[in-house]
Amino acid sequence: MPPIVIGAGLFGGSCGGDVTGFDVSCFRFILGSDVWFEPFLLVLVITVVAQTAGVILGFPLALARVSPSRLVRAPANFYLWLFRGTPLLLQILFVYDGTAELTNNSPLLFPITRNAVIAGIVTLTLNEAAYMAEIIRSGLQAVDAGQVDAAKALGMTRWTVTRRIVVPQALRIVVPPTTNEYINMSKNTSLLVIISVHELLQQASAFYSANFRYFEALAVAAIYYLVITSLLTFVQRRIEDRFGERLDREGLAQPGFFRRALMGTQR
Amino acid sequence: MSAVVKATDVHKRFHSLEVLKGVTLEVAEAEVVVVLGPSGSGKSTFLRCLNHLEKIDSGRIEVNGHLIGYRERGDGSLREERGRVVARQRAEIGMVFQRFNLFPHMTVLENIVEAPVQVKGMARRAARDVAMDLLEQVGLPDKAAVYPARLSGGQQQRVAIARALAMEPKLMLFDEPTSALDPELVGEVLDTMRALATDKHMTMVVVTHEVGFAREVADRAVLMDDGVVVEDAPPKKFFSKPEHPRTQQFLSKIL
Numbered sequence: 024m025p026p027i028v029i030g031a032g033l034f035g036g037s038c039g040g041d042v043t044g045f046d047v048s049c050f051r052f053i054l055g056s057d058v059w060f061e062p063f064l065l066v067l068v069i070t071v072v073a074q075t076a077g078v079i080l081g082f083p084l085a086l087a088r089v090s091p092s093r094l095v096r097a098p099a100n101f102y103l104w105l106f107r108g109t110p111l112l113l114q115i116l117f118v119y120d121g122t123a124e125l126t127n128n129s130p131l132l133f134p135i136t137r138n139a140v141i142a143g144i145v146t147l148t149l150n151e152a153a154y155m156a157e158i159i160r161s162g163l164q165a166v167d168a169g170q171v172d173a174a175k176a177l178g179m180t181r182w183t184v185t186r187r188i189v190v191p192q193a194l195r196i197v198v199p200p201t202t203n204e205y206i207n208m209s210k211n212t213s214l215l216v217i218i219s220v221h222e223l224l225q226q227a228s229a230f231y232s233a234n235f236r237y238f239e240a241l242a243v244a245a246i247y248y249l250v251i252t253s254l255l256t257f258v259q260r261r262i263e264d265r266f267g268e269r270l271d272r273e274g275l276a277q278p279g280f281f282r283r284a285l286m287g288t289q290r
Numbered sequence: 291m292s293a294v295v296k297a298t299d300v301h302k303r304f305h306s307l308e309v310l311k312g313v314t315l316e317v318a319e320a321e322v323v324v325v326l327g328p329s330g331s332g333k334s335t336f337l338r339c340l341n342h343l344e345k346i347d348s349g350r351i352e353v354n355g356h357l358i359g360y361r362e363r364g365d366g367s368l369r370e371e372r373g374r375v376v377a378r379q380r381a382e383i384g385m386v387f388q389r390f391n392l393f394p395h396m397t398v399l400e401n402i403v404e405a406p407v408q409v410k411g412m413a414r415r416a417a418r419d420v421a422m423d424l425l426e427q428v429g430l431p432d433k434a435a436v437y438p439a440r441l442s443g444g445q446q447q448r449v450a451i452a453r454a455l456a457m458e459p460k461l462m463l464f465d466e467p468t469s470a471l472d473p474e475l476v477g478e479v480l481d482t483m484r485a486l487a488t489d490k491h492m493t494m495v496v497v498t499h500e501v502g503f504a505r506e507v508a509d510r511a512v513l514m515d516d517g518v519v520v521e522d523a524p525p526k527k528f529f530s531k532p533e534h535p536r537t538q539q540f541l542s543k544i545l
Contacts, residue, residue: 173391173450176341177405177457178381181373187408191395 033057038234050239053230054246062226063247069140069222070209070251073147077208078201080148081155086185088160099156106153111146112214118146119218143215151208158200162193202259209251223247293352294319294461294493295340300349302335309335311517312349317461320491324504324525327514328540333497336514337463340495341383342376353383354460381409384454388466390446392438392453398425399434402453409457417456424452428482444475448482455486462486464496476500483507501544505529513537 033055036048087099106114123136135142166189174184216224227244231237295317302310309332317323325333338344340351342359350368351358358379360368371379393401402421406412412420425431428448438446447467454462464483468476480503486492487507498504504511504525511528513521513536521528521537529545532538 167391169387169389169391170393172343173385173387173393175343175377176380176383176385176387177453178377178409179405180377183408187404188393192393195395 038230038236038239046236046239049234049236050242053236053239053243058229059223059226059243059247062221062223063251065140065220066209066212066222066248066251067254069144069147069212069215069220070205070255073144073212074151074205074208076144076148077151077155077204080152081159084152084156085159085163088156089163103153103156106150111150111211112217114150115143115146115214115218118142118149139215139218139220142218143212143220147208147211147215151204155201155204158204159193159197162197163189165196166192199263202255202262206252206255206259209255210248213248292319292355293317294321294354295495296352297336297340298350300336300339300351301347302332302339302344303347309517310339310346313514313517313519315512315519315522317493317495319493321509322487322492322494322496322507323510323512324508325495325497325512325514326499326501326504326540326544327520331514332517333514334465337385337465337495337497340461340463341380341385343385345370353379377409381405381457382460384457384459384462386447386450386454386462386464386467388469390438390443390450390470392446392450394438397435397437398430398441398449401438401449402456405453406456420456421452424455425449427455427485428452429478442475443471444478447471447479451479451482451486460493462492462494464494464498466497466499468498468500499544501529513540515540 034051035055036051038046038049038052040046040048042049084099084102087095088103090096090099118135119139119142120136122132126132128136135145170188170192171184174188179187212220212222213224215222216228219225223244227240230240230243293316295315297313297315300310300313301308311332313332313336315323315336325337327333335344339346340353340358342351345359350360356379357368359371359376361371361375363369392398393404396404399418399421402424403414403417406417406420407414422431422434425434428451430445430448430452433441433445433449438449441449451467467483468479471479480500483494483496483503484507487494496503496508508525510522511525512519513528513532513534515536521532521534523532528537529541532541
């Protein structure tokens with residue numbers, strides 16, 4: 024647990040005064056402390072890594088969910104049932120502490136059981152993959168059946184139809200909800216406080232457990248979360264703008280495009 | 291002349307609804323057969339059976355002498371073919387849809403090049419040359435780099451015809467190719483189809499409501515009603531002296 028005061032506060036101030044109500048000086052002190060830098064960065068990195076891995080893992084799960092074969096569908100359905108049906112907090116404890124106990128502290132699992140950050144990323148990824156699978160599945164199923172008919176009629180195999188016709192069209196549908204998931208993920212990282220990952224909430228608790236200034240410490244943590252989500256929202260808007268521009272260039276972005284283009288009715 | 295299409299006693303049901311109640315139809319090489327009939331008569335379903343977009347419950351369909359979608363077992367019963375084999379069979383049968391179904395994420399040229407490259411393994415450059423020739427043929431050489439959403443319905447349908455022709459099919463199926471078009475755009479699509487029949491001698495099965503096209507271009511007109519072929523005659527006879535009262539009834543409604 025890091026000490027409360029490392030280096031100079033950026034905005035001065037100090038805690039420990041006998042102030043009732045909001046302690047401005049203490050708030051300034053906590054806000055300006057340079058100890059936030061590390062957890063701030065850690066939250067960003069965990070968010071991007073876990074979410075991106077979740078998207079990648081979600082893809083085969085989604086394809087399995089729409090497979091005509093029950094043998095392929097069943098394990099995917101089970102995975103979703105498991106990970107969407109239990110709390111994320113429980114899953115985090117399960118992966119970090121549960122597996123260690125179950126395997127009697129097997130050194131094979133040390134990368135996970137001895138490293139809370141890795142354990143956290145693994146759990147967030149596994150959990151997110153289940154939700155991404157549903158987002159991607161709905162995208163796949165939103166592609167018009169006529170597209171599949173046309174591709175099949177041209178002699179394409181099921182796999183070619185999926186790869187060349189269905190997935191590219193589904194991706195466009197899936198982009199906005201996926202960028203949303205990045206924002207959700209940044210907040211879910213706070214659950215890793217339970218396995219002592221040195222993220223923002225844990226840093227806040229380090230402050231308030233020393234001086235009992237709960238409001239001030241939590242308010243500062245909230246501000247740093249808002250900085251991260253604002254950053255992600257900015258990136259999201261950029262992606263969707265560029266995405267929209269491309270759609271427009273391709274003549275796809277006019278109102279009612281998807282219905283029209285996918286249904287193939289004329290303009 | 292050899293039969294390109296040979297459908298025998300084809301039955302097809304969707305759950306409890308029997309859509310095809312024993313359809314038998316032969317189409318000879320270079321022949322144009324127009325299928326007419328009221329909606330719900332099963333004509334589109336029958337067309338979709340010809341390239342196995344729909345499974346059939348009984349009967350058999352042969353195209354160019356090959357059983358479509360099924361393989362015959364020792365005891366004479368039919369078993370559905372593997373996807374890969376069905377795909378190969380479909381590659382030789384072109385199909386044009388009512389709603390065009392161009393791929394919206396690809397340019398016109400990419401739409402046409404896609405199947406020859408992905409299915410036939412054709413070199414992209416050679417496929418491009420073929421595609422440009424075809425665009426010339428359907429009168430849209432300047433639209434190669436455009437995305438389908440920028441085209442009118444008539445233009446989209448002509449591209450869809452070019453896309454099907456790029457696979458060099460031995461048979462072309464048209465499923466109400468002009469039904470989704472504004473009236474003023476119907477002509478350009480029918481002209482393209484007419485050229486295909488008269489210049490290229492393509493074997494064609496056309497489900498349509500375009501009586502003019504049937505009269506001018508078709509070698510035979512067929513009336514389907516309630517899941518069976520009711521009348522099958524050269525257009526001249528079909529439209530002036532139909533044998534079956536249901537044909538007369540149908541014609542009195544549309545003419």
